[in-house]
Amino acid sequence: MIDNASSVPIGKAAGAGTAAMPGGGPASSPEADAPLLEVRGLRVTLPTARGPVQVLRDVSFTMARGQTLGIIGESGCGKSLTALALMGLLPEGAQVSGSIRLDGQELTTLDEPALCRLRGARMGMVFQEPMTALNPLHTIGRQIAEPLRLHRRISASAARAEALRLLERVQLPQAAHRLDAYPHQLSGGQRQRVVIAIALSCGPGLLIADEPTTALDVTVQREVLDLIGELVAQDGMGLLLISHDLGVMARAVRHLLVMYAGAAVESGPTPEVFRRLAHPYTRGLFAARPRIGLPRGTRLETIPGRVPDLADLPPGCAFAQRCERAQDDCRRAMPAPIELARHHHVRCLRPHGQD
Amino acid sequence: MPVPAATLDDGRVSPDVPLLEVRHLVKEYHLPRERLLAPPPVVRALDDVSFTLQAGRSLGIVGESGSGKSTLARLVMALETPTAGTVRLDGEDLHALGAAALRRARVKLQMVFQDPYGSLDPRRTVGQTVSEPLAVLQGMPRVERLQRAAEALEAVGLRSGDLGKYPHEFSGGQRQRIAIARALITRPRLIVADEPVSALDVSVQAQVLNLMRDLQERYGLSYLFISHDLSVVDLVCDEVIVLQGGRIVEKGPPDTVFRQPVHPYTRRLLAAVPALEPSV
Numbered sequence: 158m159i160d161n162a163s164s165v166p167i168g169k170a171a172g173a174g175t176a177a178m179p180g181g182g183p184a185s186s187p188e189a190d191a192p193l194l195e196v197r198g199l200r201v202t203l204p205t206a207r208g209p210v211q212v213l214r215d216v217s218f219t220m221a222r223g224q225t226l227g228i229i230g231e232s233g234c235g236k237s238l239t240a241l242a243l244m245g246l247l248p249e250g251a252q253v254s255g256s257i258r259l260d261g262q263e264l265t266t267l268d269e270p271a272l273c274r275l276r277g278a279r280m281g282m283v284f285q286e287p288m289t290a291l292n293p294l295h296t297i298g299r300q301i302a303e304p305l306r307l308h309r310r311i312s313a314s315a316a317r318a319e320a321l322r323l324l325e326r327v328q329l330p331q332a333a334h335r336l337d338a339y340p341h342q343l344s345g346g347q348r349q350r351v352v353i354a355i356a357l358s359c360g361p362g363l364l365i366a367d368e369p370t371t372a373l374d375v376t377v378q379r380e381v382l383d384l385i386g387e388l389v390a391q392d393g394m395g396l397l398l399i400s401h402d403l404g405v406m407a408r409a410v411r412h413l414l415v416m417y418a419g420a421a422v423e424s425g426p427t428p429e430v431f432r433r434l435a436h437p438y439t440r441g442l443f444a445a446r447p448r449i450g451l452p453r454g455t456r457l458e459t460i461p462g463r464v465p466d467l468a469d470l471p472p473g474c475a476f477a478q479r480c481e482r483a484q485d486d487c488r489r490a491m492p493a494p495i496e497l498a499r500h501h502h503v504r505c506l507r508p509h510g511q512d
Numbered sequence: 513m514p515v516p517a518a519t520l521d522d523g524r525v526s527p528d529v530p531l532l533e534v535r536h537l538v539k540e541y542h543l544p545r546e547r548l549l550a551p552p553p554v555v556r557a558l559d560d561v562s563f564t565l566q567a568g569r570s571l572g573i574v575g576e577s578g579s580g581k582s583t584l585a586r587l588v589m590a591l592e593t594p595t596a597g598t599v600r601l602d603g604e605d606l607h608a609l610g611a612a613a614l615r616r617a618r619v620k621l622q623m624v625f626q627d628p629y630g631s632l633d634p635r636r637t638v639g640q641t642v643s644e645p646l647a648v649l650q651g652m653p654r655v656e657r658l659q660r661a662a663e664a665l666e667a668v669g670l671r672s673g674d675l676g677k678y679p680h681e682f683s684g685g686q687r688q689r690i691a692i693a694r695a696l697i698t699r700p701r702l703i704v705a706d707e708p709v710s711a712l713d714v715s716v717q718a719q720v721l722n723l724m725r726d727l728q729e730r731y732g733l734s735y736l737f738i739s740h741d742l743s744v745v746d747l748v749c750d751e752v753i754v755l756q757g758g759r760i761v762e763k764g765p766p767d768t769v770f771r772q773p774v775h776p777y778t779r780r781l782l783a784a785v786p787a788l789e790p791s792v
Contacts, residue, residue, distance in 0.1 A: 231716075407786060410557055445714050447717075447721065449743045457722055
């Protein structure tokens with residue numbers, strides 16, 4: 158739905174200007190004019206006890222080099238599955254159709270060894286819970302050096318020096334001292350900095366961060382978000398940020414994709430999406446959010462009903478049964494994306510701001 | 513049992529005795545010894561915390577990990593013993609009560625936890641879970657227990673027909689409603705809610721917050737509302753306490769604390785709340 162490769166200034170090539178070079182081997186030679194990431198008609202079906210269920214339904218978006226894109230939505234909307242599909246980490250038995258191209262290279266047809274060479278080297282990953290992402294039995298230094306030795310085949314001492322440089326880049330206090338520390342000796346925010354250092358280690362062109370600050374305190378959350386923002390800008394990396402928090406998105410990404418029930422329902426530049434709130438679901442999310450300064454005793458607006466069961470979706474727009482604007486035609490077929498303004502798309506027959 | 517100053521006709525204590533009165537509360541934890549003969553290091557999780565909460569009002573406790581807010585919740589619930597200080601509910605010192613008296617006092621005091629997945633026993637029906645706190649009211653006939661459970665479920669917007677179902681049949685928001693129904697069933701005066709909406713999606717969170725407000729009006733409940741989310745506390749609470757390192761650093765109505773913060777830590781917390789206006 159986002160088709161704005163041209164709107165974003167083409168950043169310098171990933172990793173240029175730093176010691177890290179994009180890895181990935183000869184098979185990956187990026188096409189210079191291809192967008193960083195192009196997802197087209199992505200559909201994912203998972204086997205469940207009740208039969209196959211389509212959990213991603215025709216998701217499309219494009220990211221230019223250096224672009225920051227946020228995917229927002231509630232539990233079960235498919236935002237994390239989209240990230241897993243990009244990384245080739247979908248659960249066993251998942252059926253994928255459609256296309257995912259990274260630097261012009263099709264990923265959906267790659268086998269596991271090829272994906273393994275790609276992950277870490279060209280796609281860095283940061284997850285919600287840094288304690289589970291790190292191995293409690295290995296030192297920080299060893300865990301940062303591992304991808305370096307795997308993907309860049311450098312010596313142990315060079316890897317250790319590089320690990321120190323990375324820890325300094327993510328502004329871990331007493332970095333030299335911390336190389337030999339274990340994860341439990343660090344705070345949550347410090348651990349997440351280490352995970353970010355590992356994600357950056359091979360100079361990937363794309364950083365995928367799935368709820369990277371959700372488990373952190375609010376002041377630490379801000380520091381980590383700002384750090385991710387700085388690093389992404391310095392390296393010209395693309396950032397795919399997944400979050401349920403509108404405030405986090407406002408702070409961290411220039412483009413936004415709103416997902417509902419496995420489909421992308423609205424996408425566009427963050428200020429545009431926030432200003433217009435075209436899709437009734439996007440608008441509902443905004444209204445439901447408590448914020449400081451509401452008069453005491455305000456009742457929050459809620460979205461009536463609940464998220465539909467993906468195994469039993471009604472025909473038509475999945476949001477129609479909860480939408481006050483829905484008419485009969487909304488229930489007939491899933492609305493095709495329409496362009497509201499340049500780069501601002503919505504899958505809705507009656508978007509706000511068109512009355 | 514200490515006799516409250518005065519008792520109203522409906523069994524409630526006179527309005528000049530606060531519902532909850534916490535005085536000079538201190539809680540220290542001993543860490544494992546670092547050396548064999550050295551005394552074990554001590555962490556002061558709560559350091560001289562005092563406040564009062566009047567019936568029908570809500571008090572928010574905000575602070576980050578390690579600020580002592582969950583320790584405070586456990587002490588108010590009398591799940592742990594303080595190192596020093598008192599917690600009085602309707603004038604009764606909870607930590608001075610014997611086991612039987614404490615069980616009776618707990619009828620007035622219920623708790624809702626953060627995780628609606630972890631706080632419900634997956635092997636028990638909703639009816640069993642919701643009516644469990646009634647066990648302290650010995651001798652209540654089964655028919656009445658079921659009646660109360662059905663009422664509690666309906667009060668939180670579920671159906672009495674859900675009594676025979678199991679937790680896995682419900683969504684996260686519905687499970688939190690079940691947890692609230694369990695807290696309501698003894699007709700408590702005070703509900704200690706520890707991050708009750710933090711695990712919920714935005715739209716579900718709004719539903720549960722509205723429900724908690726409705727229940728407060730309907731039953732005259734008081735909430736001790738613990739949250740890291742300042743905007744939730746701003747919406748729900750009449751008064752707010754900011755905890756840092758076990759100490760109260762700021763206290764007052766949210767209008768004052770969140771709009772004219774005095775303490776640097778409160779200012780830092782507020783500055784870190786992501787604004788809705790895009791900054792990019």
